Amino acid sequence: MTMTITAPSRSALARLRWAFTDGWTITRRDLTHWANQPVQFVVNLLFSVMVLLMFGFLFGGAMAVPDGGDYQDFLVPGVLALTMVFGVEATFTAVSTDAQRGVTDRFRSLPMAPSAVVLGRCTADMLGAVLTLAALVVAGLLMGWRWHNGFASALAAFGLLLLLRLAMLWLGIYLGLVTRSPEAVMALQILVWPLGFLSNAFVAPATMPAWLGSIAEWNPLSATAAATRELFGNPGWGGEGWLAQHPLLLALLWPAALIAVFCPLAIRRYRNLSR
Amino acid sequence: MPAEEPAVVAENLRKRYGDTRALDGFDLTVAPGTVHGLLGPNGAGKTTAVRVFATLLRPDSGTARVAGFDVVRQAERARYRLGLVGQHAAVDELLSGRQNLEMFGRLYHLSAAGARRRAGELLERFRLADTGGKPVKQYSGGMRRRLDLAAGLILAPPVLFLDEPTTGLDPRARNEVWDAIRQLAAAGTTVLLTTQYLEEADQLADRVSVIDHGRVVAGGTTDELKRRIGADRIDVVLRSGADLAAAAALLTGIAGEEAETDPDRRLVSVPVRDRMAALSELVPALASAGITAEDVALRRPTLDEVFLHLTAKEKEVVG
Ligand SMILES: Nc1ncnc2c1ncn2[C@@H]1O[C@H](COP(=O)(O)OP(=O)(O)OP(=O)(O)O)[C@@H](O)[C@H]1O
Ligand SMILES: [Mg+2]
Numbered sequence: 001m002t003m004t005i006t007a008p009s010r011s012a013l014a015r016l017r018w019a020f021t022d023g024w025t026i027t028r029r030d031l032t033h034w035a036n037q038p039v040q041f042v043v044n045l046l047f048s049v050m051v052l053l054m055f056g057f058l059f060g061g062a063m064a065v066p067d068g069g070d071y072q073d074f075l076v077p078g079v080l081a082l083t084m085v086f087g088v089e090a091t092f093t094a095v096s097t098d099a100q101r102g103v104t105d106r107f108r109s110l111p112m113a114p115s116a117v118v119l120g121r122c123t124a125d126m127l128g129a130v131l132t133l134a135a136l137v138v139a140g141l142l143m144g145w146r147w148h149n150g151f152a153s154a155l156a157a158f159g160l161l162l163l164l165r166l167a168m169l170w171l172g173i174y175l176g177l178v179t180r181s182p183e184a185v186m187a188l189q190i191l192v193w194p195l196g197f198l199s200n201a202f203v204a205p206a207t208m209p210a211w212l213g214s215i216a217e218w219n220p221l222s223a224t225a226a227a228t229r230e231l232f233g234n235p236g237w238g239g240e241g242w243l244a245q246h247p248l249l250l251a252l253l254w255p256a257a258l259i260a261v262f263c264p265l266a267i268r269r270y271r272n273l274s275r
Numbered sequence: 276m277p278a279e280e281p282a283v284v285a286e287n288l289r290k291r292y293g294d295t296r297a298l299d300g301f302d303l304t305v306a307p308g309t310v311h312g313l314l315g316p317n318g319a320g321k322t323t324a325v326r327v328f329a330t331l332l333r334p335d336s337g338t339a340r341v342a343g344f345d346v347v348r349q350a351e352r353a354r355y356r357l358g359l360v361g362q363h364a365a366v367d368e369l370l371s372g373r374q375n376l377e378m379f380g381r382l383y384h385l386s387a388a389g390a391r392r393r394a395g396e397l398l399e400r401f402r403l404a405d406t407g408g409k410p411v412k413q414y415s416g417g418m419r420r421r422l423d424l425a426a427g428l429i430l431a432p433p434v435l436f437l438d439e440p441t442t443g444l445d446p447r448a449r450n451e452v453w454d455a456i457r458q459l460a461a462a463g464t465t466v467l468l469t470t471q472y473l474e475e476a477d478q479l480a481d482r483v484s485v486i487d488h489g490r491v492v493a494g495g496t497t498d499e500l501k502r503r504i505g506a507d508r509i510d511v512v513l514r515s516g517a518d519l520a521a522a523a524a525l526l527t528g529i530a531g532e533e534a535e536t537d538p539d540r541r542l543v544s545v546p547v548r549d550r551m552a553a554l555s556e557l558v559p560a561l562a563s564a565g566i567t568a569e570d571v572a573l574r575r576p577t578l579d580e581v582f583l584h585l586t587a588k589e590k591e592v593v594g
Contacts, residue, residue: 018384025381033369036410102365106426109329111354112382274333 019113026120027127030094044090045135048083052136055079055202056143073234076140077157078201081225083132084161085196088168088175091125092188095176108273118270122169129165133158148233157231160251164224167255170262177269201225204237217243220254227251280343282307282434282465283328288337290323290489297323298334299489305467305482307433310460312480313469314582320489321469322362325438328467329359342434355383358427362438364419365426366411372422373398373407379426397425401455417448424455435459437468441475453478473579485585493585500585501575507550509557512570513541522566529556541569546576 034041055075098104107117147154175188198216199205205216216222217239226247229236236247243250283305290298297320305311315321326332327339330350339346342356366375373394380390398407401421411419420440427435437456441449456479460466470476476483477497484494493500509530513522519536526534526545530553534545547553550573561568 021384022382025378029367029370029374029378032374036369036371036374101368102361102363103367105326105331105361106359106365106379107382108331109354109357109359110379110382111351111384116382274331 015113019115019119022112022116023119023123025112026116027123029120030124031127045132048079048086048132048136049139051082052076052079052139052143059202070144070235072140072143072145073232074229074236075202076136076143076145077228077232077234078199078225079140080133080136080161081164081221081228082196082199082201083136084129084165084224085168085221086192087125087129087132087165088172089189089192090128091121091169091172092176093185094121094125095173096179096182096185099177100180100182104273114270118173118267121173122166125169125172126162126165129162133161145234147231149231153231153233157228160224160227160231160248163252163255164220167220167258167262170259170266174262174266174269177266177273195219196221199225200237204239206237206239217241220250220258223247223250223254280307281305281340282309283311283339283341283467285324285327285339286337288324288327288334288339290320290327290332290334296489298327298337301337301486301489302491303484305465307465308460308463309481310456310466310468310479312476312483313467313486314471314473314476314483315469315486316471319486321486322438323489324486325359325361325436325467325469329357329436330354331359355430356433358430358432358435360424360427360435360437360440362442364423366419366422368412369410371408371410372403372414372418372425375411375422376425376429380429383430385429393429397428401425402451415448417444417451420444420448420452421455424452428459431462432464434465434467437466439469439471441470441472473577473582477577485582487585493581498575500581501577508544508546508574508576509550509553510570510572510574511543511557511561511568512572513543514567514569516541518566519543521564522561522568525560525564525566526557529553529560 052075056072098107104117108114147157175184198212199219199221200216201221205213205222207213208216223243226236226244227250228234230247238244281304283303285301285303288298288301289296299320301320301324303311303313303324313321313324323332327334328341328346330346330353333347341353344350344353344356346353366372367378370378376394376397377390380393381387383390385393394407395404398404401424403418403422403425406414406418411422414422424437424440427437440456441452444452453475456466456468460479466479468475468479480497482494482496483500484491485500486492509526511522511526513519516538519538519541522543523534523536526543530545530547532546534543536543554571554573558571561571
């Protein structure tokens with residue numbers, strides 16, 4: 001019983017090609033998860049939409065929007081940014097489940113490109129984020145939300161949202177690799193809520209107690225929400241501080257800083273699994 | 276790979292976790308085409324050793340080679356030649372059995388068609404063809420284990436590492452896994468298998484290494500090991516428990532060694548040097564003492580006895 005084996009190739013180009021091929025195999029695995037569990041998949045998409053509907057219709061009437069604008073116009077960018085932050089949970093769960101089940105070890109014992117595990121995770125989660133955004137945008141449009149500054153600006157806003165998701169992805173990979181217990185999943189699921197709500201997504205930080213308000217102002221989610229509001233031409237909270245005046249810059253800097261910290265940490269952690 | 280190159284070699288492997296010495300001067304040589312059993316109690320270092328061989332763990336010092344390739348410096352080349360079946364089934368729960376095997380096949384760099392064909396063959400071989408389409412979530416423990424084994428065999432690797440392959444399986448599933456391992460060995464695969472079941476090593480392994488506290492404390496064929504801790508034994512099962520003391524005295528007299536008794540099984544057991552002489556002396560002696568035996572058996576020591584003997588001796592030396 002013999003099998004022909006593709007000899008490990010030494011050339012850099014071949015290695016790069018394998019990194020992408022293997023990465024795509026890992027991505028396809030996630031797509032297959034979605035196809036195998038269509039109900040779960042739809043429920044996940046609907047969860048974000050439900051948050052949007054709940055806030056839109058339950059609290060919409062009670063919220064005073066700056067400049068007398070439309071609450072939906074204000075709300076949608078906030079929920080979009082919130083959903084990107086909540087994505088950390090999906091990444092974390094996937095990574096820690098693999099590590100605990102020994103699937104990560106199995107991958108590491110295969111002659112596949114080591115970077116492919118992470119590359120595949122990245123692609124799958126970013127695809128998931130695009131689909132979630134699409135579902136939310138459709139729901140938002142149906143509720144009457146519009147962007148007012150043209151399509152190019154809107155695209156830039158979606159870009160910023162995905163950048164935030166990318167930052168959360170690296171955070172999620174890192175946390176998934178360092179935590180070993182299944183209880184950690186639960187803890188993270190609980191912790192993302194304050195992170196999500198201590199922001200300008202739903203209410204003005206100025207209306208919060210001072211210390212909470214400054215946490216909310218510093219929250220990366222607030223930066224992305226404020227920046228996308230600006231790009232969509234939707235009403236925002238305004239504000240006098242430097243943070244409130246430079247949302248676009250912050251929406252770039254914050255995720256970039258998170259990636260700069262957690263991407264190397266995650267890669268180092270992955271390499272150190274063999275220690 | 277030169278003909279005399281062993282399939283697996285470890286030289287003086289050491290690995291510490293804080294104060295724990297998981298491997299403490301571990302040496303091993305496994306000849307190609309043989310089944311080698313790594314036998315040891317909980318925490319002996321079996322999994323640590325297997326993880327080093329499978330390139331998952333870097334030893335602090337020492338070297339290990341699989342199929343001639345250093346597992347640290349030539350890890351990728353070693354990975355093309357080894358299969359790993361870990362202590363816990365490492366398969367994707369949400370994929371079907373077939374999807375799992377196809378995915379791992381692709382990651383071994385088989386073509387799409389090749390991976391599909393290989394998945395089909397392996398499902399057939401491990402009698403998972405009917406359930407191959409179901410998500411692994413719905414599999415029983417035995418099915419999961421067989422799938423795990425199949426995933427380790429995608430490339431038909433020349434060297435296969437199995438970490439406690441039958442732990443937690445019912446006897447039927449265990450036999451299935453044993454059969455699969457025997458078939459592999461018959462086809463020329465070198466197998467290194469860790470186990471706490473002495474029967475398992477006895478059934479499958481050509482040679483056994485006993486590991487304790489991160490070090491091999493004894494090695495050889497199972498027969499050699501049994502011989503090392505001494506003599507054959509005579510077991511006598513009595514009709515009546517009341518005769519236990521009398522029979523024990525009689526056996527002690529014949530063998531010149533203290534006989535052990537087990538009241539629950541009405542059993543008297545003693546090691547003997549000359550087995551046939553002892554046996555021919557025993558039977559008439561029992562009859563003239565008026566003791567009725569239900570069974571008289573001559574046997575080699577079980578691996579359990581070998582194992583307890585060796586690991587206990589090690590503790591004396593260390594402690
Ligand atoms: N990642 C780790 N961190 C700390 N200690 C570890 C780690 N892995 C193993 N050990 C310790 O090293 C020793 C050997 O462990 P190992 O898992 O190799 O034993 P084993 O023979 O496989 O045991 P078992 O039969 O229970 O599977 C144990 O004392 C264990 O607690
Ligand atoms: Mg173990």
